[in-house]
Each structure stands twice: as structure tokens, then as C-alpha cells.
Amino acid sequence: MKSFVVAGALATGALAQSGAWQQCGGIGYSGSTSCVSGYGCVYLNDYYSQCQPGAATSTTLKTSTTTRTTSTAPSTSTTSTASGKLKWLGVDESCAEFGSGIYPGTWGKDFTFPSNSALQTLMSQGYNIFRVPFAMERMTPNTLTSAISTAYLANYTATIDYITNAGGWAVLDPHNYGRYYGNIITDTAGFQTFWQNLASKFASNSKVIFDTNNEYHDMDQTLVLNLNQAAINGIRAAGATSQYIFAEGNSYSGAWTWNVTNTNLAQLTDPQNKIIYEMHQYLDSDGSGTSATCVSSDIGVQRIVGATNWLRQNGKIGVLGEFAGGANSVCQTAITGLLDHLKANSDVWTGALWWAGGPWWADYIYSFEPPSGTGYTYYNSLLTTYAP
Ligand SMILES: *[C@@H]1O[C@H](CO)[C@@H](O)[C@H](O)[C@H]1NC(C)=O
Ligand SMILES: *[C@@H]1O[C@H](CO)[C@@H](O)[C@H](O)[C@H]1NC(C)=O
Numbered sequence: 001m002k003s004f005v006v007a008g009a010l011a012t013g014a015l016a017q018s019g020a021w022q023q024c025g026g027i028g029y030s031g032s033t034s035c036v037s038g039y040g041c042v043y044l045n046d047y048y049s050q051c052q053p054g055a056a057t058s059t060t061l062k063t064s065t066t067t068r069t070t071s072t073a074p075s076t077s078t079t080s081t082a083s084g085k086l087k088w089l090g091v092d093e094s095c096a097e098f099g100s101g102i103y104p105g106t107w108g109k110d111f112t113f114p115s116n117s118a119l120q121t122l123m124s125q126g127y128n129i130f131r132v133p134f135a136m137e138r139m140t141p142n143t144l145t146s147a148i149s150t151a152y153l154a155n156y157t158a159t160i161d162y163i164t165n166a167g168g169w170a171v172l173d174p175h176n177y178g179r180y181y182g183n184i185i186t187d188t189a190g191f192q193t194f195w196q197n198l199a200s201k202f203a204s205n206s207k208v209i210f211d212t213n214n215e216y217h218d219m220d221q222t223l224v225l226n227l228n229q230a231a232i233n234g235i236r237a238a239g240a241t242s243q244y245i246f247a248e249g250n251s252y253s254g255a256w257t258w259n260v261t262n263t264n265l266a267q268l269t270d271p272q273n274k275i276i277y278e279m280h281q282y283l284d285s286d287g288s289g290t291s292a293t294c295v296s297s298d299i300g301v302q303r304i305v306g307a308t309n310w311l312r313q314n315g316k317i318g319v320l321g322e323f324a325g326g327a328n329s330v331c332q333t334a335i336t337g338l339l340d341h342l343k344a345n346s347d348v349w350t351g352a353l354w355w356a357g358g359p360w361w362a363d364y365i366y367s368f369e370p371p372s373g374t375g376y377t378y379y380n381s382l383l384t385t386y387a388p
Helices: 116-124 150-165 188-200 221-237 255-261 263-267 299-313 329-344 374-384
Strands: 023-025 039-045 048-053 057-062 067-072 088-093 129-134 169-174 208-211 245-248 275-282 318-324 349-357
Touching: 088 116, 088 169, 088 318, 116 150, 129 150, 129 349, 150 169, 188 221, 221 245, 221 263, 245 318, 255 263, 255 275, 255 299, 275 299, 299 318, 299 329, 318 329, 329 349, 329 374, 349 374
Parallel strands: 088 129, 088 349, 129 169, 169 208, 208 245, 245 275, 275 318, 318 349
Antiparallel strands: 023 048, 039 048, 057 067
16 A cells, blocks of 8 residues: 655645545545645445545646645546446344353343344345344354254254245354353353364254354453464365355444454464454434434444455455344434445455344334335345445
């Protein structure tokens, strides 16, 4: 990456030029609209223009103390490049992880499984990836290295097979926050065995994706690295070699803090080279996904752009494993900007999954359960325009 050192204001008083991959325009943006030498300001959507390589004609400006290059975007720069295609667009499919803390709990009372008819409705509209949370305590009761529960696995596998037999992609999501029975997992060898045991059951299904764990948080950063690596090692040792692996990060895998929190995860290795970094992003004030109010109409792009840059600078690929917004016009504009940004940066972003569908969400603010979930009725027509 080309860096730009601010060495004083231009004689004209103009702002410093934006660096490689940095923002250079968009609604609500007040910084420089020109880029460093070799980069041009490319319109991605109404909220975000970005300095991209080679997209400009340059002229050199002389000032009293420094020589600078200013970039003039070519006339084509107003054409959206948001024509990239997402590989995946889908929905998180909840409920097998419900009844948190009640283990094993009772099927039909504490937890249930996604509805096939809801999955069919979504797939028929173009959604092609579903992330299916489950509780590790139900999959392998008592210890990480226990045998897998036949009954829970059978029900879970029925959902996974329903998705993949219809041509969709299914993400196996131990929805455990890096914890087991409430305690942070520190036994990386045990965690590797857990993954080896589980992945062996899905080794022949190439439409399955393994998500190491949901939303590590408040954990030692090296432990998060080591747990991810242990999961990768266990999955590959199980003979599951064709599948993608989604690696999640600390701080709830938040995209908005990824470039300061999870930088060590660039060290993860996979002999199959199929790691995809799964980040989550909500648009409410604390980013927790508990409010229907979005901070602003451009908060989607604002919160994701640092992650986009991190992925590109590190030669990595990402997926937005959870996102959502309330059913209102501010959130709708923010969600549109977010998805446009992912699409325009589809060299590093593979797709996005809405949180969440599932039969027991009732009147949850983001429910994507057809036919009447709040999020589904408000956002389905918008989201399907981004379907692969
Ligand atoms: C699995 O699903 C069946 C219904 O199809 C249910 O009777 C059974 O209790 C479930 N078991 C578990 C462990 O989920
Ligand atoms: C991280 O990304 C944010 C934008 O989301 C940016 O403002 C910040 O400078 C980045 N930090 C680093 C260390 O790259």
C-alpha cells in the first residue's frame, strides 16, 4: 500500500489528499476529494467514493515546500462500479441454539430447528446461504471431546441437508461465543477434537461451510487465534478438505473494530487456502443489534470500510455473517449503502447474511421469517436485488 504523509497544507489551503483505498467522497463526507498519485477517486455509491489504483489522470502541483500530485478523476468516475457480484446472500437460521443455558433442554420447548418451508421460500427467491446456529453443549454434551449426540445431530443434519440438497450453502455455526457451559474455552486441543469429530460427519458435503465459533469476546487475543487455528486443523484432519472455513474474531467479530482488534488473525493458515473471515455488523448506536434505530443513513458504509481495507491490504477474503437494521427509512438507506459497498468490493467481500430467520422469533425487530417477520416484510424486496 502506498502511504501518504501529510507535510503541510497546500498553498491553496486544500485538504490533504486521500490515501490508497481511502474515502474521497460521498454524502456526509467532508475530507479531501482527491487521491494520492496513481490513485483516482471512484464513485461506489452515494455514500462512498474510494481512492483506487490507476483510476485517474494526474497533474503535479508545486507548492513552496513540497511537490504534490493531485488526481483528477476521469469523467467515467461517476459511473457506479457497484456492478460486482456477491457470491452469497442469505439468512441466519436460528432456534437450534435457543434455550441458552438449559442443556440439553427439550426439543419443542427450549429449542427447535429451522422450518424447511421457510427455507424453501427464501431459496426460491434467490437466497443461497444459510448459517445455522447450534449449541455445542447439545452437540457434544459434558465435555468437548464427548461423542456427538446422535439425536441432536440427526435433526441438525436434516436442516443442513435440506439446504445443500436444494443447491444452497449451509454454514455450521457453534453459537457459543468462544465458551462452553459458560466458561471461556482454553483447551485448544479439546476444541480441535470437537471440530474433528463434527467435521467428519460432513466431510463429504462440499456445500457445507464450517464457522469456527460465533462471536468470541472478552478473550485473550492469542487464544482467539489459537482456537481458530485448532478448528481449522481439526476440520482438515477429519478429511473435510473441500469446504470453506469461516474464521471469526474477538469483540463479537465486529467489522467496525476488526482492523484494531483482530489483526493477528491474518496469521491463520489453511493447507486448502479456503479461510474466509466472518465479521458481523449492526447499525444501532452500540453496534449490538438490539435497537431498531440506526445511527445515520450512511452508518453501514462507515462501519464496514475499515474492514474492507484490512481485507484488501492483507490479501484476505471476508463475509458479513450477521447484519440487520430496523424497519425504517434511515436504516433502509444505511443497509442499501452497506450492501452496495460489499458489492462494489466483491474482490474481498463474498456476501452477507441477515440476522435472522427462525420459527420462534415472533415480533423480533429483525425477524426474517416468512411470511410475516418484521425484517422480512420490510427488507425482502430490497435484499433480493442483491441475490447472486
Ligand atoms: C428431533 O426432532 C424430532 C421431531 O422431528 C423430535 O421428536 C426430537 O425430540 C428431536 N430431538 C432433538 C434432540 O432435537
Ligand atoms: C480502522 O478503520 C477505521 C474505519 O472504519 C479507520 O478510521 C481507522 O483509521 C482504521 N484503523 C487502522 C489502524 O487501520
